[in-house]
Amino acid sequence: FEQPTALVVTAATESSVTLEWRAPDMGVLPSGYRLRYLDVTANQVLVVDDIPHRGSFSRVQSYTVGAMKNGFRYEFQVFARAGTGQYGINENPPLVVTPIAPPDNLAVTTVSATSVFVKWDPPIPSPGGISPLNYEVHYQNLDVTGSPSVPSAPIPFGLSAAEVPGLVSGALFSLCLFARAPTGVLVPALGFCATARPIAQPRKLRIVDLSYTTLSLQWDPAAEGASATQYRVVAINQGSGARSEQMVSHVRETPHNLTLANMSYASVYRLQVFAVVDGYSEETGSNQVVVSPTGRATTTRLCYFDRTQANIQWEAPVSSLPAPSRFRISIRPSGCATYSWQPCSFDRFSQDVMLQGASTSTQAFLVNGLAQGRAVEFRVHSYNDATGLFDPVGTPPLVVVPRGGRAEFALRLPAQGAAGSHAEVAPAADDGERERLRPESVTVEAWVKLAVPTVPGVQGVAGNAYSYSLQAGTSLGAGHFGYGLFCTADAGGAGAMFSCGMHVGTRTDPSGARSLVDLCPQLGFESGVYCGGQPGYTTSHRVESPVNIAPNTWVHVGGSYDAGTGILLLVVNGALADESLVTYIDPATNETLPKPIAYSGLGAAYPMSTVYPWHRTDWTIGSMLIGIAAPTVEKAPRAYLTADVDEVRVWSSGRTLEDIRDHGYFDTVAPGTAHLLGYWPFDDPAFFHSCADDTRVGRDASVIELAGGAGLGRIPAILSGSAILVLSSAPLDRPAAFSADTPADGTQMIVHLGDSVHITAAAIDPNPSDRALLRLELPGEVHSHPTGATYSDIVAQGAFFSWSPLARDAGKAVSLCFSLTNLVDNPLRSDFVLAPLALRTCVTLHVPLCKYRTVQGDTFRTIAARFRTTWRALFLVNPEVTHPDDLSAGMVIRIGSLFALDRNSSVQTLVDTVRASWSAVANNNNALLYRLWTDQYLLRAPGSAAAEHPLTSLDAGQGVYDISFSTLDQLHNYSGAEVCLVAQLNSNCI
DSSP states (O other), rough: OOOOOEEEEEESSSOOOEEEEESSSSOOOOOOEEEEETTTTEEEEEEEEEEOOOSSSTTTTEEEEEEEOOOEEEOEEEEOOOOSSOOOOOOOOOOOOOOOOOOEEEEEEEEEOEEEEEEEEOOOOOTOOOOHHHHHHHETTTTTTOOOEEOOOETTTTTTTEOOOOTTTOEEEEEEEEOOTSSSOOOEEESSSSSEEEOOOEEEEEEEESSSSOEEEEEEEOSSSSSEEEEEEEEETTOOOOEEEEEOOOOOTOOOEEEOOOOOHHHOOEEEEEEEETEEEEEEOOOOOOOOOOOOOOEEEEEEEEEEEESEEEEEOOOOSSSEEEEEEEEEEESSSSTTTTTOOOOOEEOEOOOSTTTTTTEEEOOOOOTTOOOOEEEEEEETTTTTESSSSSSSEEOOOOOSOEEEEEEEOOOOSSSSSEEEEEOOOSHHHHHHSSSSSSEEEEEEEEEOOOOEEEEEEEEEOOOOSSOOTEEEEEEOOOOEEEEESSSSSSTTOOEEEEEEESSSOOTOOOOOOGGGGGTTTOOOGGOOOSSOOOEEEEEESSOOBBHHHHHEEEEEEEETEHHHHHHTEEEEEEEEEEEEOOOTOOEEEEEEBBBTTTSSOOOOOOOOOOOOOOOOOTTTEEEEEEEOOOOOEEEOOOEEEEEHHHHHHHEEEHHHHHHHHHHBOTTTTTTTTEEESOOOOGSTTBBBBBTTSSSSSEEEEETOOOOOOOOOOOOSOOEEEEEEOOOOOOOOOEOOTTTTEEEEOOOBBTOOOOEEEEEEEEOOTTTEEEEOOOSGGGOOOOOTEEEEEEEEEEEEEEEEEOOOGOEEEEEEEEEEEEOOOOTTTEEEEOOOOEEEEEEEEEEOOOOEOOOOOOOOOHHHTTTSOHHHHHHHHOOOOOSTTTTTTTOOEEESSSEEETOBHHHHHHHHTOOOOOOHHHHTHHHHHHHHEEEEEEEEOOOOSSOOOOOOOOOOTTTEEEOSSOOOOOGGGGGEEEEEEEEEEEEOOO
């Protein structure tokens, strides 16, 4: 009758096994079973009878056999018993079993596109117990009916984790762990088999934005294998343990984004993303991110930089919550990673920067220890005081290139509609300084790059003018004070062009013969009482260029008024654009005299009313407004500049056309220059903020934001508002320099025989009108000349040097010098040429004696042929090479031995050392012999202490030296010199 089938081991211990088998499918239903097993080692047969049958046909039966010997081999068979009590014959082969302690708790730790990673608990050892030889993981594709169970490669016993590779991505697999006993028998692990579906996991989870209540996440889909249909985003509050989940649909090949709202500022969250396919979620997931919601700092800007430092500013987060108590600055090489969340070599953080002042105050920090000429990125990270974590995103990157000399910035004034940004020069505190900014004669200069205007109209550039008229220049009225540069757009939008000009306000009748009192009501003022002061009109005088200045182009504008001559002139790009004579006739003397500039508050009539507040006038008294002018008498609105501005200079003299033309191109003015009232280069690092007056009188220009009609208070001298500093592209005469790739002066380099060295130097000259010449200077001495080098010795902006040292170059110290000559032309005056600037940087290349760097394909035999020796000789002097075939590219090996010369050294001692000719010795010591010959040191001949003979007949091409002496006594600074001794082919040392 039918017998049981499918006998297997389902569990095992050190002394027992649990067996399972399947009852017959048909025929006679067994009443019980006999289990017969053979102890192979003892050749003893044991029988267990009367094992009861449970259930009906095809039911799985189970039985545990105990009292077995650990590590021994057993063979089991099971027989069915009929109702008559007879046992049938089972012809199936016996099952081989070995009791050993099995592993336990198989679990999946992670999955990839085609792999599953599992771990388990190894067997618990016991005294005298037998350990498995190794493990196997058997895996079966459950999505394919009838798929076989496939064993993995053997896993060493000492491991407790492994990867199961080569799986079908997206398919569901069962994974069962087995231990292999010393007898070769596989024993199943305790517990259950695991299941897993290889899925390509989401990658690179990161935070891309955050606020006090939100977290914006981003992650990348899998790079290969079965993609998820959805992603499960899990956020766990680490304080309360609360867990929230959201599902996001998969979008192939693009980063995925999700913003989590209603997050708590006072909580720390652990975030992770899991892939989901057809409802099955892999349990490994992406990397975890721990973060707290917090506000991000804003408006990072560069205040100044120097050779190894940079000063940056930013604004604290705006929120009803308390401002962060501190910040950190992340510093990394620019371009080392595409995104801030990507790891980057040399990434570092500053110390904690404590909050400075109120939460609305501009924050600043000086970063030190930067590399000159290397671009770096700065990000400011805010602190969450409730959780102690910094925000991981930071501000957008601010890229800075620290370099020596003046930091070359310009002030950028962006358009702001009805209101605008400008830079204020704080008014002086006493009458003396107030009077200093009211010169009788004045010159104002600036470099300006005007933006495309949105509307036509006037834009003020620089000056302390209160107002000036757009009407006829002879227009009479109150309120024309001070001086200033301006530009006027003829239209808005593309195609618009500008004219620029200079305004001065004067008293119309400096003699005082006429009164303004009757004019006040006509001007709309409440009462003539507000006209106040002494009688007199004020008039606007202007000089203006043609409408031919294009936007987005740097232009140098200089306006000058000479109170001694009355000449008002305008110079644009070094050429006279307009000129006018500002005079009046003195009724008392009938003389024609220059008009003095009228300054508000000096006794001249000026408007004061509740409609046009007088404090605006007071605010401008004794100060300089950069970027502001008032275009009309009637309403005197602010006229904002939308442009980049650089090199603003104010003089207490009426400078001539030649003065303005010849010096406007210079990128700096000495603080003590005669008649210099104010100088704002926007880039003087000595003040630690960029708008300092470089005349050193303590006035500072600060960028402020004006809202229409808002009162103006005093502000600290620090950048704020929407105006920013940008690297200037104004065509100033900035010094030429070597590029960052050019080796620094004093660089020392080791170049072995076998190496190739390539050095380039380039000139950087930001001035297109200048001429830069770069020259490579090679050493003229034979003993330090690079044999066979290729190079360019003089080019316009770059030079190169390439060299592969030959054997005769060993011992040389080759000095290369790059010299940069800069011929400076002034584009504002073609006949004006400055003296040439010369810069120099030198590099020394050292070629060590007796050493060679291997290249691809080198063997001891090929190297020996190159130096006329044998591979055995080379092998002997390189004991660290354990086998002649162990050479690899890039190794530095010895080609001989170094021998120190002394007064007892002779040609014969050197030759005897290596059993070689003198010419063979000389071939590897050219540098020393050339020095002896070039310096004409004399060497004593043998047997004649008084006679001395020089080295003679050096043939550099052949490397052969005919020397008329035999004793090589070293003299002077050659005492102790070394020579390289290479065993030759005819040597007895081989």
